Amino acid sequence: MKRQDQRLNVWPRGQALVHDFDALDEGHLRFVGRTRDVTIGDPLKDRPGERSGAWVPHGQPSSISHRWEHRHALLVGDLLPADEATAKLVGLPWPYPLLSPELSQKEVEQ
Secondary structure (H helix, E strand, C coil), X not given: CEEEEEEEEXXXXXXXXXXXXXXXXXXXXXXXXXXXXXXXXXXXXXXXXXXXXXXXXXCCCEEEEEEHHHHHHHHHCCEEECCHHHHHHHCCCCCCCCCCCCCCHHHHHC
């Protein structure tokens, strides 16, 4: 269920790949807080010169819809709240224990 007027501001955590469910509803494969980098990954056997690619963090918070799937990802720790409003909306403490006042990419990747 999507809550139309509410947005969640989040960081991806570690290697977790959380679907952007709004994009998925439209038929597009995207992951929250990540971009596809086709310059890394294993070489493709059937396409010389191409690589499998990877989903890497893009280094800034993402604003996503408030829906059950995204809320669940926050509650289990696959996404981290990027602001106090998001933490309050889903019932998490703020400041969030894993985040320092100045969030570093290193902390997000742990």
